[in-house]
Amino acid sequence: MRKLNEDALLWFHQVLLRSRDAADARAYLQSRGITSESVIAFSLGYAPDQWDGLSHYLLGRGYTEREMVSGGLARERDMGRAGVFQGGRSVGNGGGDGASEEGRSDARGIYDYFRNRIIFPIRDIRGRVIGFGGRAMGDGQPKYLNSPQTLLFEKNNVLYALDRARDGIKLAQQVVIVEGYVDAVIAHQYGTKQTVACIGSAITEKHIQQIKKLTKQVTLALDPDVAGEVATERGIQEALKAFDRTVVPVPMVAESAVAASKGRKRREARGMIRLEKQVDAEINVVQLPPGEDPDEFIRRDFQSWSYAVAHPLPLIDYYFVAKTAGLDLKAPYGKAEAAKRLLPVIG
16 A cells, blocks of 8 residues: 555656646645745645546556555545535535546546645655645635545544654754644745644644654644634643643742731741642644734744744743633723633633
């Protein structure tokens, strides 16, 4: 299956670089600020608007239909199943050439899983291709389509670009987590080499387990929208669960200080501490400008992005900003509501 993925990657990549059918895809990547050097470095590709372009190529390379289906690169035809073909077009993949599959003399028992999509190869930490992500061109839905689960690929286990970011994470002693493929590519292109992307927007404990082997500083830079806020909260909770706890001494309030506050004179109790368990990690958040995804922020003002990554919000500051948004903290009601929202978070 690994060789199958490598051959598929080569075909997708060459189509993007050489095919006239990929002109719109090349223009789209250019409009997003992705350079030709990044296209090569990340082996970006294009799945043309055809039912069997990749399948035809792989069959010619000696692969079987069963291998392509089990590898997540093709689907079996089922003309009788509702929702697979409607009006000669596939539903839910943003592809299709508009011609009905019925009556085609070259129709096989499978059709390409990715069609009319820019392809982002997904690699494991060792750089081996395990799956693909496809960004629809035009109005195709869903906007992003990942490989189905296979023997090699499970979405909740994978961080995009971790293979390229590993050394950068160790050097910076920090990982920056973004949502999208383009966010990660642009971050690397501009020099934030410690950046990875979660597949979709959900950060899982399995993601954090991989990260904790490389660094103890997790910086979340997810999109500044409702979904991104939910994903940030989940990422924080997953990180808090996954990282180890360490016991640290915490100075106690001096007894004399308490007594003095009550108007009594007491002998000071020196050197008293308590032991407290704390997460052995630094978890923080990049506050993005409203309405700007990371790739847009980076391209518009890389200096400000770099500063935000180097000086992210500690959790307590992030929660204060997030939980008090829209409140008038000068008004009694605003103060009371802020306390109500923050108390469950800060204990």
